[in-house]
Structures are given as structure tokens and as C-alpha cells.
Amino acid sequence: MKKKILVSACLLGHKVRYDNGNVTCNDPRFLKWSEEGRFVYICPEVAGGLPTPRPDSQIRGKRVVTGAGDDVTKEYEKGAQAALKLAKDNNVALAIMKQDSPSCGSLYVYDGTFTDTKKLGEGRAVALLRQNGIKVFGEDQLDDVEKELKKINIL
Template identity: 40%
Template sequence: MKTILVSACLLGAACRYDGKSKPSPEIIALRDKYNIIPVCPEIYGGLPTPRVPCEIKDGGVFSLTGENRTAEYLRGAGETLRLAEIFGCDTAVLKERSPACGCGEIYDGSFSGTLVKGDGVCAALLKKNGVRVLGESRIKEI
């Protein structure tokens, strides 16, 4: 059975910035076909739950209150990649629009709900290293 990475919040872990999860029955059902490694790059980067939300701007990651969290996001992305390599994952199903996990579309850094093209820090690192990243709305493409 193939092993894939999945954003932990999509599986029901309450690791989001607001202390909640975002479980998806469709994503949880992937366990019938794949070995799943749940990952949360923001937690792996050392950030607490709950935490002040962050968005990507000018190549860095900044919190709503102005702190530069780029180092934490890079660390969390690196740890997630480490797990992809240890478990031989060539595919990741990650939460859309997150500054860590988002793939193809992220918020623009203004905290106004405006989306722009781009990837979260972890999604970008995984892609750069040959891992195929799919948002939760694209799991049929696995």
C-alpha cells in the first residue's frame, strides 16, 4: 500500500491556528487505500495551538500582529519533507489556502481574505523535492 502525507487538520486533529480541526470524511476515507502520515508543518515549526494567524507576504511569513514567522515555517516545511523522505511518500494531500500547506492559491498577506496564486511554504518545499501536492478538493486526481 502506498504511503502519503496528509494535513493533520483534514484528518480531525485540532491543530489549526484557531484551535480547531477541519475534518473531511472524504480525506479520512483515504485510509482505506493508503497508509497515511498525518503532518502539521506549523506545529513542526514550533508554533503553538491556538496561534495568531499568518499569511505570506514579500517572500516571508508574517502574523496578523506583525511578527516574522518565516523561520518557523521553513523549519516545519523541512521536518515535513524529512517525513516524506523517511516514509517514501511521493504524494501529499494538503489543506488548501494555508500559508504552510496551501497549493496553487494562498492569501495575499493583507488578512482581507484576498487570494493570489502561490503555494504555502511547506507545499512549495515538497514540490521542489519531487512530491506531488494536491489540495483537498483534488483528491480524485491521486
């Protein structure tokens, strides 16, 4: 089976973000990989049972909470498990996930204060993917993705 790339659904234009907004990735390489059928996609939050739109959530300590303080950790963990299952079921070589997200952030996440402050860290789905040996990149790291695809000989 040909190796695939797991991608955050919002980067493909799917209306799954918490604010129902659009963050489509328009990098020519990303678009080419999509056209070649290399992608399998997921929104871990939606897969975990959260609606679109939904309250903004951030990681605070070991929990994921909304701005109103509601604990949505269970839904984020369920979504992370769904992302891992999809990756395993589809022979995924690596993942490109939405930076800063409490599920998909690969370098940074918001700090839990809801003040628009970021900190080094990773989202719940990214952490689980990495714990299971899957390399994860943000949409702002496509140069690194391209190098990795060449390195593992699937570009």
C-alpha cells in the same frame, strides 16, 4: 516499503489549526485511504514550533507574518523541512495538504493583507515538497489524487 500519502494533520481532525478549528475531510475516498493506513500526517506549523492556537499568519513577499506583523518565517521554514523529512522517511508517493494555508496551500494562499483575499500561490511546505519531486494536491483535488494513485499503481 509500501508507498504512503503525506496529509495535513488538520484534515484528519487533529486540533492543530491556528484557530484550533476543525476542517476534517469527509470525502469517502479520503476516509477509505485513511482506514487503509496509507496516511502519514503532519502540521508543519506545529512541527516548526508554533503553538495551537496561534495568530493567523500569511505570506507577505518572502516572509510569513502574523496579523500583528511578527515574522514567523523561521518557524514555517522549519516546519517545511520537517514535512520533507517525514515524506522522505516514509516513502511518500504524494501529498494531500490543506488548501489556502501559508504552509500547506497547493493552489492558493492568502495574499498577506489579512483581508480574506486569496491569490495563486503555494505554502512553504508545499513549495519544498514540490522542489523535491513530490506531487502535492489540496483536499479539494481528490479526483486528481485518485487519478495519480491509479497512474502510479498504488490504488
